[in-house]
Amino acid sequence: MKKIAILTSGGDAPGMNAAVRAVTRSAIYNGCKVYGVNRGYRGLIDGDLFEMDLSSVGDIIHRGGTILKSARCLEFIEEEGRQKALNVLRVFGIDGLVVIGGDGSFQGAQKLSEMGFPAIGIPGTIDNDLAYTDYTIGFDTALNTVIDAITKIRDTSYSHERLSIIEVMGRHCGDIALYAGLAGGAEIILIPEADYNEDDICKKLIQSKNRGKAHSIIMLAEGIGGSQDLAERIKDKTGIESRATILGHIQRGGSPSAFDRIIASQMGAKAVELLMDGKSSRVVGIKNNSIIDMDIHEALAIERKLNKDIYKLVDVLSI
Numbered sequence: 001m002k003k004i005a006i007l008t009s010g011g012d013a014p015g016m017n018a019a020v021r022a023v024t025r026s027a028i029y030n031g032c033k034v035y036g037v038n039r040g041y042r043g044l045i046d047g048d049l050f051e052m053d054l055s056s057v058g059d060i061i062h063r064g065g066t067i068l069k070s071a072r073c074l075e076f077i078e079e080e081g082r083q084k085a086l087n088v089l090r091v092f093g094i095d096g097l098v099v100i101g102g103d104g105s106f107q108g109a110q111k112l113s114e115m116g117f118p119a120i121g122i123p124g125t126i127d128n129d130l131a132y133t134d135y136t137i138g139f140d141t142a143l144n145t146v147i148d149a150i151t152k153i154r155d156t157s158y159s160h161e162r163l164s165i166i167e168v169m170g171r172h173c174g175d176i177a178l179y180a181g182l183a184g185g186a187e188i189i190l191i192p193e194a195d196y197n198e199d200d201i202c203k204k205l206i207q208s209k210n211r212g213k214a215h216s217i218i219m220l221a222e223g224i225g226g227s228q229d230l231a232e233r234i235k236d237k238t239g240i241e242s243r244a245t246i247l248g249h250i251q252r253g254g255s256p257s258a259f260d261r262i263i264a265s266q267m268g269a270k271a272v273e274l275l276m277d278g279k280s281s282r283v284v285g286i287k288n289n290s291i292i293d294m295d296i297h298e299a300l301a302i303e304r305k306l307n308k309d310i311y312k313l314v315d316v317l318s319i
């Protein structure tokens, strides 16, 4: 393994820079040259590669976003686009690629591996929607950002004795809503993985109010959506004054937490180790507090399951 390329793809996530730094520094430590690819698979197709040295990743461990930029690239989903990318990798003499992103990015890495090009995936997404790993890089930071927002919304919600509906990211995965809901003391969690009944929600809110609860919080995942309309319907049905707040992209920025920096550093080094060992089509992750690696295909086939214990606990603790 002489030349390693690295790209960040899909949505960005706090901690991606720490992973870019770890890949670059550990690859150089092991005698490799490192090339950064700008704008994910888009940059690969366009040949937007540049050599990275030790100082190119200096002073980035604490920064959110990704210095390599991120993009969604439809052309790469087509065979023809991937062939262009492969040609670029060959022209630059690259021997292996590290892809930091989510499940879509991993599918891209898998396809490249199937075309004979060694590729390794590192999970970078705030959604935590990859079942093979306990945590994805960025999830912990996003949770802390959401908790900070809930804490602030709680203050005004308390003063005005209102219901607050807080809409967080997660199109298919409700982990941000669920875990932030537990940590933020929410009454109700609305996520794509669990059915709910609006009348039951209204009943719970009325009962809470009757026993003296001054304000309540509903955490709602983007995949459910419609938080403003829900606030109005609940007001109409219960008389409880309600406000919706959509947190949006604030959740994807910011300085990564210590935890995200640590796992990003460990996973980056592991990805380089795998390439040095001649491995391909693997993803790295963290399971039971250990850094692991797994075949991409197997990892993507693992079905995501709702953590029913946490879901139930939120309900129990908010009686």
Ligand SMILES: Nc1ncnc2c1ncn2[C@@H]1O[C@H](COP(=O)(O)OP(=O)(O)O)[C@@H](O)[C@H]1O
Pocket (backbone or CB within 6 Å): 009, 010, 011, 041, 071, 072, 073, 074, 075, 076, 077, 078, 101, 102, 103, 104, 105, 106, 107, 108, 109, 111, 125
């Ligand atoms: N089935 C696929 N085959 C090849 N490349 C893919 C595939 N799905 C996604 N990609 C590439 O990965 C990029 C990021 O995927 P996306 O699903 O948007 O984000 P994430 O990686 O965070 O899940 C896409 O824009 C595309 O370039």
Ligand SMILES: O=P(O)(O)OC[C@H]1O[C@](O)(COP(=O)(O)O)[C@@H](O)[C@@H]1O
Pocket (backbone or CB within 6 Å): 010, 011, 012, 102, 103, 124, 125, 126, 127, 169, 170, 171, 222, 252
């Ligand atoms: O960058 P965009 O298009 O606003 O994407 C928003 C989406 O990105 C995410 O933050 C991360 O999603 P991915 O992991 O698929 O990139 C989602 O929670 C959100 O739905």
